[in-house]
Amino acid sequence: LAKTTQPISMDSYEGQEVNITCSHNNIATNDYITWYQQFPSQGPRFIIQGYKTKVTNEVASLFIPADRKSSTLSLPRVSLSDTAVYYCLVVPKGNSGYSTLTFGKGTMLLVSP
Amino acid sequence: DTAVSQTPKYLVTQMGNDKSIKCEQNLGHDTMYWYKQDSKKFLKIMFSYNNKELIINETVPNRFSPKSPDKAHLNLHINSLELGDSAVYFCASSQDRGSGKSSYEQYFGPGTRLTVT
Numbered sequence: 008l009a010k011t012t013q014p015i016s017m018d019s020y021e022g023q024e025v026n027i028t029c030s031h032n033n034i035a036t037n038d039y040i041t042w043y044q045q046f047p048s049q050g051p052r053f054i055i056q057g058y059k060t061k062v063t064n065e066v067a068s069l070f071i072p073a074d075r076k077s078s079t080l081s082l083p084r085v086s087l088s089d090t091a092v093y094y095c096l097v098v099p100k101g102n103s104g105y106s107t108l109t110f111g112k113g114t115m116l117l118v119s120p
Numbered sequence: 121d122t123a124v125s126q127t128p129k130y131l132v133t134q135m136g137n138d139k140s141i142k143c144e145q146n147l148g149h150d151t152m153y154w155y156k157q158d159s160k161k162f163l164k165i166m167f168s169y170n171n172k173e174l175i176i177n178e179t180v181p182n183r184f185s186p187k188s189p190d191k192a193h194l195n196l197h198i199n200s201l202e203l204g205d206s207a208v209y210f211c212a213s214s215q216d217r218g219s220g221k222s223s224y225e226q227y228f229g230p231g232t233r234l235t236v237t
């Protein structure tokens with residue numbers, strides 16, 4: 008499994024755009040890049056997933072360069088409620104319909120007023 | 121409507137006891153998982169069941185025994201509880217997307233905080 012490296016913590020203010028970068032130098036051809044969000048005392052929640060280039064949904068954008076050795080989760084105009092831990096995961100595509108998620112330490116994002 | 125539910129939310133018990141945590145999902149998913157999040161916040165997979173069959177069994181003491189009575193339920197029974205078992209246990213589920221697909225989108229329950237004294 009490809010190992011991921013991301014900052015332990017980040018600080019931001021309300022209304023700012025936050026970019027969290029994750030390194031995954033050993034990513035394999037069949038691996039997807041996936042981000043989860045975890046609030047205190049809750050289970051992780053899927054945010055976004057991508058394979059290459061750019062993916063955008065109602066919550067975030069995910070930028071993946073051509074070499075796929077890193078990815079950047081972009082949160083536009085964060086609010087206090089975006090304070091959470093954000094996990095970057097590399098998930099094998101595999102031949103089965105199920106996957107094991109390997110969570111790292113994540114990035115603790117603190118949004119201040 | 122709760123997608124993945126767990127009971128109990130909190131569980132305090134003494135060393136040596138046997139306890140169970142229940143999990144139910146109403147999403148119609150084929151695969152269910154148990155994860156353990158320790159005091160350092162590391163989240164690790166323990167077990168995975170696909171259509172009631174065990175498919176993933178990580179290095180977990182055999183005091184932990186998952187049971188899946190049907191596709192919507194995955195319970196976790198723990199025998200002879202130890203202090204080190206104190207953690208938050210999360211149940212999750214995902215849809216079997218078929219051959220060649222990756223079930224990267226897993227739905228997690230609210231967690232069960234187990235405290236062993």
